[in-house]
Each structure stands twice: as C-alpha cells, then as structure tokens.
Amino acid sequence: MRRHRITERLASAARVTALVAIVASASLADAQRRTVPGGHAPRRILPRGDARRHAVPRGEAQPRTVPRGEGPDAAPVRPIDGVPYVAVNDLARLLDATKFWRPDARKLVLRGGHHSITFTVDNPFVVVDDATLWLPDPVRTQHGELQIPAALVDSLPSDSTLARLFYDARRSRVIVLPASGGVGSPALTSQGAVTRLTFPADRPDQVVVMARSREHFRIRFEGHFTGVLPESLPADGLLRSLRPIPALDGSAFECEIAREAAGFRLVQSVERRRLVLELLREATPDAEPFAPEGPTGPRPIRVVVLDPGHGGSDPGVIAGKAVEKDLTLELAKLLRTEIEHRLHARVVLTRGDDRDLSAEQRAEMANRARADLVLSLHFDGFVASRARGATAYCPPATFAAAGTQEGGEGARGPGQPLLMLPWREVSVRHAVGSRALAEAVLSALELRGQGPTRLRERLPCPLLGVNAAGILLECATLTAPADRERVQQPAGLRDLAATIAEGIQAWQRNE
Amino acid sequence: MRRPLVLIAVAVLVIGSLAWFVRHWVRRTHVSPPLVAADSSAVGVRAARLYFASPSGDSLVVESREMIEAASLHDRVARLLAELDRGPRGAGTAALPAGTAALHVFLDDRGLLTLDVSRAFQRGFRGGSNAEYLAVASLVRTLAANLPEVKRVLIVCGGQPLPTLGGHLPLDQPLDVNEWP
Numbered sequence: 001m002r003r004h005r006i007t008e009r010l011a012s013a014a015r016v017t018a019l020v021a022i023v024a025s026a027s028l029a030d031a032q033r034r035t036v037p038g039g040h041a042p043r044r045i046l047p048r049g050d051a052r053r054h055a056v057p058r059g060e061a062q063p064r065t066v067p068r069g070e071g072p073d074a075a076p077v078r079p080i081d082g083v084p085y086v087a088v089n090d091l092a093r094l095l096d097a098t099k100f101w102r103p104d105a106r107k108l109v110l111r112g113g114h115h116s117i118t119f120t121v122d123n124p125f126v127v128v129d130d131a132t133l134w135l136p137d138p139v140r141t142q143h144g145e146l147q148i149p150a151a152l153v154d155s156l157p158s159d160s161t162l163a164r165l166f167y168d169a170r171r172s173r174v175i176v177l178p179a180s181g182g183v184g185s186p187a188l189t190s191q192g193a194v195t196r197l198t199f200p201a202d203r204p205d206q207v208v209v210m211a212r213s214r215e216h217f218r219i220r221f222e223g224h225f226t227g228v229l230p231e232s233l234p235a236d237g238l239l240r241s242l243r244p245i246p247a248l249d250g251s252a253f254e255c256e257i258a259r260e261a262a263g264f265r266l267v268q269s270v271e272r273r274r275l276v277l278e279l280l281r282e283a284t285p286d287a288e289p290f291a292p293e294g295p296t297g298p299r300p301i302r303v304v305v306l307d308p309g310h311g312g313s314d315p316g317v318i319a320g321k322a323v324e325k326d327l328t329l330e331l332a333k334l335l336r337t338e339i340e341h342r343l344h345a346r347v348v349l350t351r352g353d354d355r356d357l358s359a360e361q362r363a364e365m366a367n368r369a370r371a372d373l374v375l376s377l378h379f380d381g382f383v384a385s386r387a388r389g390a391t392a393y394c395p396p397a398t399f400a401a402a403g404t405q406e407g408g409e410g411a412r413g414p415g416q417p418l419l420m421l422p423w424r425e426v427s428v429r430h431a432v433g434s435r436a437l438a439e440a441v442l443s444a445l446e447l448r449g450q451g452p453t454r455l456r457e458r459l460p461c462p463l464l465g466v467n468a469a470g471i472l473l474e475c476a477t478l479t480a481p482a483d484r485e486r487v488q489q490p491a492g493l494r495d496l497a498a499t500i501a502e503g504i505q506a507w508q509r510n511e
Numbered sequence: 512m513r514r515p516l517v518l519i520a521v522a523v524l525v526i527g528s529l530a531w532f533v534r535h536w537v538r539r540t541h542v543s544p545p546l547v548a549a550d551s552s553a554v555g556v557r558a559a560r561l562y563f564a565s566p567s568g569d570s571l572v573v574e575s576r577e578m579i580e581a582a583s584l585h586d587r588v589a590r591l592l593a594e595l596d597r598g599p600r601g602a603g604t605a606a607l608p609a610g611t612a613a614l615h616v617f618l619d620d621r622g623l624l625t626l627d628v629s630r631a632f633q634r635g636f637r638g639g640s641n642a643e644y645l646a647v648a649s650l651v652r653t654l655a656a657n658l659p660e661v662k663r664v665l666i667v668c669g670g671q672p673l674p675t676l677g678g679h680l681p682l683d684q685p686l687d688v689n690e691w692p
C-alpha cells in the first residue's frame with residue numbers, strides 16, 4: 001500500500017515536471033515541424049473593431065521616452081514580417097494567467113480570472129471565453145515560443161478579474177493598465193495670470209495632491225502614464241519643471257512652481273475625462289495655498305545634534321578592519337569641530353564613546369537639546385562590492401508634511417481641518433527642510449567626488465520621534481574597497497567631515 | 512490422433528499468451544500511469560515576477576520566472592520566498608538574507624498580509640541601510656506584484672514582532688505596497 005502511494009507521488013511529480021518541460025518545448029517542436037506562413041493580409045476581427053490601427057508605422061520618428069523608475073509592467077512587441085507580435089509567455093505574465101498546453105490539439109489555453117483564451121498554432125482564430133475572434137494574422141511560432149498578434153490586446157475582456165492591457169504602438173510594448181486606466185500627454189497653456197496643465201485621464205476624480213510645496217509639488221494618478229511630456233515649457237508660465245517620479249501603481253509627477261504663484265486649483269472633469277491643474281498668480285477664494293517653505297534667506301542654526309550610528313554591542317557594518325560604530329564616532333567628532341568653526345552653533349553628540357543607545361534615547365536627546373538640525377551618521381554595507389557611494393534618508397514629503405512648514409507651525413487656515421499625526425512621525429513636519437538638507441549634503445559629496453549619491457524619502461528609525469529637520473546619512477559604503485580605503489585614512493575622514501559641513505552650510509545659507 | 516493434441520497445445524499457448532498479456536497490460540496501467548495526460552488542464556504554470564537587488568545596489572531588478580501554480584495562499588507565498596532565496600538567474604543579487612522562508616501567512620479582508628518569516632531573515636542579515644532597504648523592498652514588491660489582493664504587508668519573524676531588520680528602517684507597522692516604488 002505504502003509502495004503504491006510512493007509510486008503515485010513519483011508519477012505525479014514526474015507528470016508535473018514533464019508538463020513544465022512540455023510547455024517550454026512544445027512550441028519549439030511546433031516551430032520545427034511547421035513552416036511559418038508568410039501571408040498576413042489584414043483581416044477583420046470578429047465581433048469587435050478593427051485592430052489594424054495599432055500596426056507599427058514604419059519610419060515614424062520615435063517620441064522622447066519618459067524616464068521614470070521602473071515603469072508599468074510591460075512586455076516588448078516585436079514585428080514579424082512587419083506585423084507586431086507579442087510573445088505568449090509575456091502575454092500570460094501580463095494577464096497573470098496560467099498556461100495549459102494541449103499537445104494533441106496544438107492549442108495553448110490561458111486562464112486568468114474567470115476567462116480563458118485559446119490559441120491554436122498557425123491559426124488566426126482565437127477563442128476568448130465563448131466568442132471567436134478572427135485576428136488579422138495567425139498565431140505563429142518563433143524561437144520555440146508562440147507569438148500572438150498584438151492586435152488581440154484591445155479585444156480582450158475588460159473586467160476586474162483580468163488585467164487590462166494597452167498596446168503602446170509608439171514604444172512597441174504592451175503594458176498593464178490599472179483599473180483606473182491611463183493618463184495621456186499633458187498640454188500646457190499660459191494665459192495671463194493663469195497657467196494650465198491639462199492631463200487627459202480616465203479617472204480624474206482619483207487624482208491626489210501628494211505634496212504642496214512649490215519646489216516639490218506632486219500629484220499622483222491612479223492610472224498609468226501612456227503619453228509624453230512637453231519638450232519645453234513656456235517662459236512666461238508659472239511652471240518651471242515637470243518630471244515623472246516613480247510610483248508603484250499609477251503614475252506621479254513632480255512640478256517645480258514659480259515663487260510668483262499664489263495658489264493652485266485642481267479641476268477634475270469626469271465627463272470630459274481630464275484633469276486641469278491651474279496655477280494662479282493671484283490668490284482667489286477658491287484657490288488652495290501652497291505649503292509654506294519657510295522664509296528665504298539664511299536659516300537659523302543654533303543647535304546641531306550629531307548622532308553617531310550604532311555603538312556598544314552593535315558594531316554596525318564590519319568590512320575588513322573598518323568597523324562602522326568606530327568610524328561614525330570619529331567622524332562625528334571631526335564634524336563637530338567643523339560645524340563649530342563654520343556655523344558657530346552648539347553641537348551635541350548623542351554619544352561620545354562606545355556604548356549602546358536605543359533609538360528612543362537618541363530622539364529624546366535631540367528633542368531635549370531643541371535641535372534645529374539632526375544628522376544621524378552611518379556607513380553602508382552591501383553584499384555586492386560594486387555597491388558604493390552615499391545615501392541619504394529623509395522623511396517623506398507626504399500630504400501630511402506639506403501641511404506644515406519647517407521649523408514648526410503649520411500654515412493651516414482657519415477653515416482647514418486639524419491634522420493628527422502620530423508622535424513617532426513628527427519629523428515629517430520638517431520634511432521639506434529635511435529634503436533640502438539631504439540635497440545640499442549629497443550635492444556637496446558629489447562635487448567632492450564622494451558619490452554616487454542616492455536620496456530616499458523614507459522615515460528611518462533614528463528620526464522616529466525627532467522634532468527637527470534631519471537626515472540619516474550613509475556617508476560611504478564600507479564594502480566597496482575604494483570607499484573603505486578612503487575613509488580609513490585620517491585625511492579621508494577629515495575630508496568627509498569638511499564636505500558634510502559644506503553641505504550643511506549651503507543648507508543654512510538657503511540661497 | 513496427434514492432430515487434436517497439437518490443436519489443444521496451440522489453443523493453450525494462445526490463451527496463455529493472451530492471459531499474460533492482459534495481466535501485464537492491466538498491471539502496467541495501474542502501476543505506471545502515463546507521464547503526460549492528453550489534456551494537461553489539471554496543472555498549469557504561471558509567470559512570477561521576482562525582485563532582486565541590482566548588482567550596484569542602487570535599485571531592484573525584476574526577473575520573470577515560470578512556476579507551477581499553487582492552490583493555497585500559503586503555498587504561493589512560500590514558493591515566492593523560496594525563489595527569492597534561490598537568487599537571480601540573470602544579473603542581480605539576492606536581496607533577502609539567505610535561508611529566509613515563509614512560516615505562516617494570513618491575509619485579512621482589507622488586504623493586510625501578515626507574513627511570518629523564519630529566523631534566518633533576521634539572523635542572516637548583514638549590511639547597512641541599503642541592504643536593509645533592498646531586502647524589505649524585494650519582499651514587499653514581489654508579494655505585491657504576484658498577489659494583487661495584498662495592499663499592505665506586516666512582517667513578523669519567528670512568530671515575534673520585528674521592530675527593525677538592521678536598525679535603520681522601522682518594520683513595526685504594516686508597509687503600504689504603494690510606498691515601495
């Protein structure tokens with residue numbers, strides 16, 4: 001009996017293994033057995049509309065691509081005899097569908113959500129649920145993999161159980177659209193005292209203003225951006241720059257807005273499927289104010305708290321003879337001298353020797369000292385020795401942060417609701433100033449050749465409960481031989497301290 | 512006289528051969544079923560998106576990998592973590608501490624996934640904030656990419672709350688998958 005069960009399990013495992021091999025190789029066998037038909041005369045798709053509008057026009061100039069994080073989930077579209085095709089494995093991945101191969105009928109079935117799509121090799125008919133679609137070109141095999149005409153993408157079912165795809169002919173790719181659809185190319189107009197930025201969007205009602213500061217005004221769409229940004233901005237307008245920023249779902253944009261702008265208005269037109277961001281030179285009753293960013297000119301710095309990372313039983317990163325807790329302490333002492341000399345500010349170290357300190361104790365020391373600025377000093381480490389350079393972490397400039405200004409009190413008007421914030425996240429009140437500090441310090445490091453640098457907007461542990469502008473700075477990467485060698489030399493560490501002090505000075509000048 | 516004997520012998524031989532063949536055929540069908548069913552609809556394969564650290568440690572790189580479809584949520588998460596632990600096949604570096612595995616998984620009706628990972632997640636961690644960021648981002652993004660129903664992830668370790676992995680990033684509260692781009 002037991003032997004029989006084992007035999008059954010082995011047979012089952014073998015079936016599964018064989019199936020995987022078959023799915024991978026069946027298309028190859030088909031490709032070897034059959035010749036790819038050459039004819040691809042356009043045909044009508046039944047019962048839906050003509051999909052030939054998406055054929056890739058030859059010789060058309062490619063638009064400027066938009067650099068943005070990783071972008072949406074996408075698959076490449078490659079032409080076969082001039083007809084755009086997408087690989088079936090990519091299509092299954094985008095649809096989050098499971099593949100079933102029927103070798104006897106030479107059919108591949110994709111099942112995703114409540115739907116099934118059946119392809120037959122060298123056949124233009126595709127069965128989608130109960131409907132039969134007649135594609136303009138047949139399903140083909142190439143390099144051992146089924147290739148599906150990209151025209152199919154627009155004929156797939158559109159409901160919540162199956163991913164919604166979009167064939168982006170200009171970029172030769174198929175992307176997954178969220179349920180909220182897409183966001184098209186924005187148009188920018190400037191008329192008198194108003195500058196309008198108009199985005200075509202499937203769901204303009206879902207747009208959120210993430211940050212309201214003029215320097216980092218951010219809006220987020222639930223839909224994916226499928227358009228292109230304008231090549232240039234009008235000189236007389238109130239928009240200084242517009243760039244996409246990474247967003248896991250949907251798309252987000254960051255604008256830099258001129259200081260002359262007094263307010264903004266967000267006009268969400270669901271019927272016309274567009275969102276208009278109006279930037280106004282003069283304040284009106286219905287205009288929303290920007291988040292105050294503090295007065296221009298020098299920032300007052302009376303107390304600087306330097307927090308050497310780790311300590312005591314926590315050595316931090318160890319690479320060769322370099323120990324993070326020792327380097328951070330040494331750097332903090334050097335930096336104290338630099339800051340006292342350059343800024344004439346009082347400098348407080350959270351630890352002056354090698355001992356354990358909790359994050360709460362560090363935050364309490366900073367708050368008791370009434371710090372204007374907190375710098376948590378660290379050195380990085382990573383498994384791959386190619387990783388090098390410096391990274392700064394600052395509190396995220398979220399909507400909550402944008403409601404207040406650096407240095408303390410918020411800019412809420414009398415009609416605006418009270419904003420409750422957990423104390424652990426109190427440092428997001430200073431997000432704008434913290435980001436400016438991070439950019440100033442990283443810029444100084446780059447100028448001195450101590451990069452590459454990275455900036456991450458994420459609230460780190462050492463800033464939890466800290467009521468001041470601050471950053472966590474990974475000054476160098478100890479696992480990178482060049483970085484390690486540099487900071488292990490006294491001159492290298494002194495140079496690093498001077499560079500960070502330069503960055504703080506630049507932030508203090510606030511030019 | 513000899514002719515009936517020959518006929519009987521031939522008949523016995525034919526019947527015996529037939530009986531042996533039938534018995535052998537029946538046993539074979541019982542003991543070793545065909546490796547591949549004519550219709551393989553019972554088992555499917557699905558592409559999973561796995562996030563690893565880039566070689567320079569700046570960001571994440573995504574790798575698509577075919578996996579046998581799992582029925583339960585626990586099995587799906589466990590297989591995803593096993594693949595992350597196995598490391599990338601292309602360019603990239605495993606971001607999760609070696610030996611990290613899923614112990615328990617619970618998904619509530621608001622999309623909060625509580626993921627209990629093995630102690631290796633904490634004990635095997637080496638590095639600074641970058642390694643910490645990439646380890647958490649690799650985990651959160653892989654779960655979000657393959658389990659659309661997951662909106663937030665709470666990581667616990669060995670059944671205990673995990674305040675932080677390496678002292679740089681807080682993990683004591685659920686992580687919104689939208690905040691790990």
